[in-house]
Amino acid sequence: MANRGAEFDPEEFKRYAREAGERLRESRKLLFGIILGVLALITLWSAYYQVEPDEVAMVTRFGRWVRTSSPGPHAKLPFGIERAQKVPTQRQLKQEYGFRTTLAAIQSAKHQTDETKAEALMLTGDLNVATVEWIVQYKISEPDKYLFKLRDVEDTLRLMSEATMRSVVGDHSVTELLTVGREAIAAHAKELLSAMCKRYDNGISIQQLILQNVDPPEPVRPSFNDVNQAIQERERAINEAWTEYNREVPRARGLAEQKIQAAEGYAVERVNRAKGDAQRFVALEEEYRKAPEVTRTRLYLETLASALPQAGKKLIFDEKAKGILPLFPLGPMQQEARP
Amino acid sequence: MTRRSLITVGVLVLALITAWSALYTVGMTEQVIITQFGQPIGNAVTEAGLHVKVPFTQEANYFEKRWLEWNGNANQVPTRDKKYIGVETYARWRIADPLLFFQRLRDEQRAQSRLDDIIDGETRNVIAGHNLIEVVRTTNRSFEKAEEAEDVMEAEAMREVELGRDKITRLILERVSKVVPDYGIELVDVQIKRVNYIESVQTKVFERMISERKRIADRHRSEGQGKSAEIRGKKERELKVIESEAYRKSQEIMGKGDAEATAIYAAAYNRNRELYKFVKTMETYRATVDKESWLVLSTSADAFRYLQSSAAPAGAGKATK
Numbered sequence: 001m002a003n004r005g006a007e008f009d010p011e012e013f014k015r016y017a018r019e020a021g022e023r024l025r026e027s028r029k030l031l032f033g034i035i036l037g038v039l040a041l042i043t044l045w046s047a048y049y050q051v052e053p054d055e056v057a058m059v060t061r062f063g064r065w066v067r068t069s070s071p072g073p074h075a076k077l078p079f080g081i082e083r084a085q086k087v088p089t090q091r092q093l094k095q096e097y098g099f100r101t102t103l104a105a106i107q108s109a110k111h112q113t114d115e116t117k118a119e120a121l122m123l124t125g126d127l128n129v130a131t132v133e134w135i136v137q138y139k140i141s142e143p144d145k146y147l148f149k150l151r152d153v154e155d156t157l158r159l160m161s162e163a164t165m166r167s168v169v170g171d172h173s174v175t176e177l178l179t180v181g182r183e184a185i186a187a188h189a190k191e192l193l194s195a196m197c198k199r200y201d202n203g204i205s206i207q208q209l210i211l212q213n214v215d216p217p218e219p220v221r222p223s224f225n226d227v228n229q230a231i232q233e234r235e236r237a238i239n240e241a242w243t244e245y246n247r248e249v250p251r252a253r254g255l256a257e258q259k260i261q262a263a264e265g266y267a268v269e270r271v272n273r274a275k276g277d278a279q280r281f282v283a284l285e286e287e288y289r290k291a292p293e294v295t296r297t298r299l300y301l302e303t304l305a306s307a308l309p310q311a312g313k314k315l316i317f318d319e320k321a322k323g324i325l326p327l328f329p330l331g332p333m334q335q336e337a338r339p
Numbered sequence: 340m341t342r343r344s345l346i347t348v349g350v351l352v353l354a355l356i357t358a359w360s361a362l363y364t365v366g367m368t369e370q371v372i373i374t375q376f377g378q379p380i381g382n383a384v385t386e387a388g389l390h391v392k393v394p395f396t397q398e399a400n401y402f403e404k405r406w407l408e409w410n411g412n413a414n415q416v417p418t419r420d421k422k423y424i425g426v427e428t429y430a431r432w433r434i435a436d437p438l439l440f441f442q443r444l445r446d447e448q449r450a451q452s453r454l455d456d457i458i459d460g461e462t463r464n465v466i467a468g469h470n471l472i473e474v475v476r477t478t479n480r481s482f483e484k485a486e487e488a489e490d491v492m493e494a495e496a497m498r499e500v501e502l503g504r505d506k507i508t509r510l511i512l513e514r515v516s517k518v519v520p521d522y523g524i525e526l527v528d529v530q531i532k533r534v535n536y537i538e539s540v541q542t543k544v545f546e547r548m549i550s551e552r553k554r555i556a557d558r559h560r561s562e563g564q565g566k567s568a569e570i571r572g573k574k575e576r577e578l579k580v581i582e583s584e585a586y587r588k589s590q591e592i593m594g595k596g597d598a599e600a601t602a603i604y605a606a607a608y609n610r611n612r613e614l615y616k617f618v619k620t621m622e623t624y625r626a627t628v629d630k631e632s633w634l635v636l637s638t639s640a641d642a643f644r645y646l647q648s649s650a651a652p653a654g655a656g657k658a659t660k
Contacts, residue, residue, distance in 0.1 A: 063366035064388035123475050123534055125482065128548050129541065148367040150406040150431070159410070159429045163530040167504050170475040170534075173482040174548075180483055200406070200431070200528070219545045223552035230556035234563030241567035245574040252578045256585030263589030267596020274600030278607030284618065285611045296617065303621040311634040316643055 046078040054090035056143055059083070065144060087143035092207065095158060097165070098133030099212070121217065122166045128174040129220075133212035134186070136161050136193070138204050145203030153202050160200070161209075164192040177214060178224070186211045360394035370434070372400045372441050383437040400441060406431045406527055407447065409454045415537055416463050422471040423540050427533040428462050428511070430454065432519070432526045439523030453522060458529065461514045465507055470498065474534055477503045504531060 051057045051071045059067050061082045069084070076082035098120030103109040120131040138157070140146045150156055168189045172181045190209035197204050216224045288295045308314065365371050371384040375397045384390055385404065392399060411428040418424060432454065434440045444450045466474060479500050502510070512529045519526050536544055608615040628634065636643060 060367060060387070062387075062389040063364040063369065064386075065367050118533070118535075121535060123536070125476050127471065127475065127544070129536070129544055148405065151368070151403060152408050155408065156406075156431065159530065159532055163429070163532050166531070166533065167477050170504060171477050171480055176483050216548070217545065220548045220552070223549040223556070227552050227556045227559065230559035230563075234559045234566070237563035237567040238570065241570035241574075245570055249574060249577050249581070252581045256581045259585040259589045260592065263592040263596075267592050267599075270593075270596040270600040271603065274603040278603045281607045281615065281618070282610065285614055288611070288614055299618065299621055303624050307624045307628040308634065310628045310630065311632045312630040313633040315633065315635045317635070317637060 043078045046080070047075050049074050049076060049084045051084075051086060052088075055086045055088050057084040057086045058143055058147055060085070065148070068143065085147060087140055087146060089140050089143055091139070093138050093140070095136045095138075095154070095161065096133075097135065097158075097161065098131065119162060122169050124169055124174040124177055125171050126173040129217050130169070130174055130177055130214065131217055132165065132169060132177070132214050134161075134165060134189075135208075135210050135212060136206060137208040137210075138206050140203055141205040142203035145201055147203075150200065150202050153204065156200070156202065157197075157204060160196050161193055164196060165189050168192065174216070178216065182211055182214065357394045361391055363390055363392060363399045364388065365390055368403060368405045370402050370404045370437050372402065372437050374398050374400055379438055379441060402434050402437045402440065403447070404433070406433050409451060409458065411455070411459055411462065411532075413533070413535075414459055414463060414466075416466045418466055418471040418474065419468055420470045423537045424466075424471060424474070425533070425535045425537055426462060426466055426474070426531060428458060428508075428529055429532050430458055430515075430526060430529045432524050434523060435520070435525035436523035439521075441523070443522045450522065450524065454519070454524075457518050458511070458515055458526075461511050462529075462531075465511050465514070469502065469507060472498050473500055473502050474504060474507055474531065476500045477505050479503075507531070 049057065050073045051069055053071045055071065057069045057074065058065060059069060059076055059082055061077065066082070074084070076084055098116050099110045099112050100116060101108050102111050117131070120133050122130060122132055124130050136157070146153055168185050169177060172185055177185065186209055190206055193209060194206045197206060215221060363371070365384055365387050367387045369387070371390070373380045373384065373392050375393070377398075380397065383402075409430040409432060411430070413425040413427045416424060416426055432450075434450075440450070444453065477500075508529055508531055512526060515529065516526050535541070
């Protein structure tokens, strides 16, 4: 306003009015443009959707399911006329029973609450109690059924899984559950759960059912361990006895063999000696027969000749000479004679 | 111009509002009952998509078409054999007749509380009419006998199952299914989710389990001792057998040797007994006389005869120790 304070000039006013009018028209055009732009953006925004590689999208028009779109960018009718619901059909999903993984990493962290403990606690067929932890891996194989058949598919699956696991465990003894029956139980539970999913028609297919920790309940656990220990002790006692057996019996067999061999040696020796002695005697006898008198004397004298020098003391006396005997102190002689 | 456009705008707005009120959508998971001034009109609309009704006076009431949840509370129930257990059931149901459902119950909340009464009640009735084992077991399959199992089993656990868990749940389902159609509800499934002993019983059960295990452990231990004693006994016996056998055989063999030797000696010495006696005696002399011996010899002995005279024969040498 250049002429502020000056008197009113109608010409100038007209000009002003015209300019203002023009400006208004221009700004209206601008506003219109902006609104149009925003509208277009909203339209685009509500028409565009993208499906991730592991998902499909179920598109409904006015609530009615019209098509399923695969991964990638897609367009739909805007403003809520068509709606897209994404379902992760390719994803491997998992539910845990009796524990929750709080941190899935190289060293995963698990934790248990009262609720998970209640999940795991169950009766066995012999009316004992055990805690069973397991996981179920599943996929959404039919997204239409998954979305439109049950209101709370995941929660329902939890309940189904708990019910089936309990019914299978209820048909096994606690000993089977803890030892030989594990695999059969998991397989049977998976089979039943799959059948139940089919019956519920919930669009889920069970991939795996894996038993995790299966234990006796906490207060009973030490006594179960004690049974294992007792089994070990039994085996050890038996093994020790066998060790002893194996150490002693073969040795005794060897010793017995030795004794027999020695006896055989003795027998052979005896016979050989006898044969030798006999031969010698026979030979002597034959010679003796030729000259008995001389041979006899010779043998006698030879014997004396070799035996007499051996004797320590010799006393030769005449039978007629009496009184020699008292000269000997008999005491020491007797002592020496009897060793 | 401005008047006319105002009218046009007015008509347009009116038409829009009317259309808004006349059109309604039904989702895949929904079914609709149309009411006029609160009065239900016609059958339920279950077809998904865009639908038309009379605007303003008619109202669309939405109901779920999907299976709906019902989760029971833990019920404390005594079984027929007086075992106190906690039973948790779950059920799935659907609104089969929305009109009836709308008339009798109006909304899900009321349906839930009605189902609480009915299902819990029937569960109690059925459980109370059967033994615990019927609720736990499904079949009569016999347990695989791990070596220690048999004689520790409770008598009640050995009882044959007449119905089993499956049939019991079916029984509950049947009984509830007789009642709920009156509310436009169809019960699609009932399952027993959990069966547990109540706290005080559980402690007793644990005690029993502990004593059972103790029994098993004791048996293993005594079995180990027994078996090892058996093996030791076997060992002792075998040792005795081996040793005595060896003794018998060796004596036999030595005896045979002795006998043979004796026969040989006898055969040889019998040729000349006198000579044998003489030769043997001579050998004995040689063997007997040593440094410690005293020989007291008479001159009348053969050997010294010649000390007195060089004639005359006969006599005997005598050696004394």
